[in-house]
Amino acid sequence: MLQEFSDWLSQSSLTALFSDTTLIETWLIIPVSQSLHILGVAIIMISVGMLNLQLLGIGVSRQNFGKLCGQLVPWIWAALALLFITGVVQTIAEPTRELMNITFRTKMVMLAITIAITALYQVQVRKDSKYWENSPEHRNLGRVLASVSLVLWVGILAAGRVIAYFGAIEQL
Amino acid sequence: MDLLQRIEDTAIAENIRSSLWIFPTMETIHVLAIVLVVGSIARLDLRLAGLVARDRAISEVSSEMLPWTWASFTVATIFGLALFVGTPLRYVGTAFFDVKMILILLAGLNMLVFQYVTLKGANRWDRAPTPPMAVRVTGALSLAFWVSVILCGRLIGFV
Numbered sequence: 080m081l082q083e084f085s086d087w088l089s090q091s092s093l094t095a096l097f098s099d100t101t102l103i104e105t106w107l108i109i110p111v112s113q114s115l116h117i118l119g120v121a122i123i124m125i126s127v128g129m130l131n132l133q134l135l136g137i138g139v140s141r142q143n144f145g146k147l148c149g150q151l152v153p154w155i156w157a158a159l160a161l162l163f164i165t166g167v168v169q170t171i172a173e174p175t176r177e178l179m180n181i182t183f184r185t186k187m188v189m190l191a192i193t194i195a196i197t198a199l200y201q202v203q204v205r206k207d208s209k210y211w212e213n214s215p216e217h218r219n220l221g222r223v224l225a226s227v228s229l230v231l232w233v234g235i236l237a238a239g240r241v242i243a244y245f246g247a248i249e250q251l
Numbered sequence: 252m253d254l255l256q257r258i259e260d261t262a263i264a265e266n267i268r269s270s271l272w273i274f275p276t277m278e279t280i281h282v283l284a285i286v287l288v289v290g291s292i293a294r295l296d297l298r299l300a301g302l303v304a305r306d307r308a309i310s311e312v313s314s315e316m317l318p319w320t321w322a323s324f325t326v327a328t329i330f331g332l333a334l335f336v337g338t339p340l341r342y343v344g345t346a347f348f349d350v351k352m353i354l355i356l357l358a359g360l361n362m363l364v365f366q367y368v369t370l371k372g373a374n375r376w377d378r379a380p381t382p383p384m385a386v387r388v389t390g391a392l393s394l395a396f397w398v399s400v401i402l403c404g405r406l407i408g409f410v
Contacts, residue, residue, distance in 0.1 A: 117401050236282065
């Protein structure tokens with residue numbers, strides 16, 4: 080199904096516009112989109128880095144986790160929106176390179192897991208700002224989630240970079 | 252240019268060029284470090300501009316973020332150099348590479364001026380939600396420099 084969608088998208092006029100390097104539009108759209116994408120990643124990585132290290136008890140902020148969550152999670156959602164828009168632009172430009180690539184698909188799975196973890200942080204903090212600190216069970220769960228989230232975010236960034244090199248699915 | 256040719260002829264450069272995974276791995280670490288540089292400095296810049304964390308002292312935000320900035324900048328530089336060594340002749344003299352280096356210098360200069368000149372009077376505005384104009388300009392300039400560094404870095408790969 081992804082194969083058909085990728086093929087259909089490749090034939091579209093948008094792809095033609097976004098991938099024709101002789102056009103000035105391409106020269107503006109793609110590097111600008113990629114740079115905005117990196118800026119979004121910058122916002123995300125510093126935010127999830129601070130949040131997760133705080134949960135692991137090696138935090139750099141003097142604020143407690145609940146307060147930090149309230150400040151940083153809205154930035155994470157805003158950055159994800161920017162990443163989604165710019166990501167879609169780049170996928171339209173080169174559908175096969177992204178959709179028909181194992182590294183890209185792995186990246187999307189890792190992304191879904193980290194989004195769920197971040198949403199869980201936010202939901203619990205909204206109910207009780209001390210949730211992740213108020214019992215040993217919660218603290219331990221927090222440490223596990225934080226470790227998973229940190230590892231996956233680094234994985235997402237690495238996957239994003241190496242889509243260009245590895246993982247292309249052989250076309251039949 | 253002779254020096255660049257000599258770098259390109261070294262065994263290390265040859266290894267970097269011929270390996271399938273060395274360059275992507277170094278690139279990944281370079282990008283991870285860059286996003287941490289920009290993410291951390293942007294948070295301080297936005298505080299200096301009076302746009303975020305307005306209820307917190309600038310010195311507090313700065314001591315929270317700058318260790319990340321410097322540590323990540325060191326890593327980004329080391330791995331940037333490693334990327335450069337493989338094909339130095341490809342980079343030097345191309346517009347985006349040269350502009351990127353100049354922009355990094357300007358960003359560093361801006362930071363030094365901030366740290367050693369502007370910060371002198373900090374006790375008067377450390378807790379001000381909206382700092383004086385000179386401080387806000389420093390924040391905005393820094394943000395503009397770093398965003399441009401990213402754009403140039405991306406464009407180096409494009410040409």
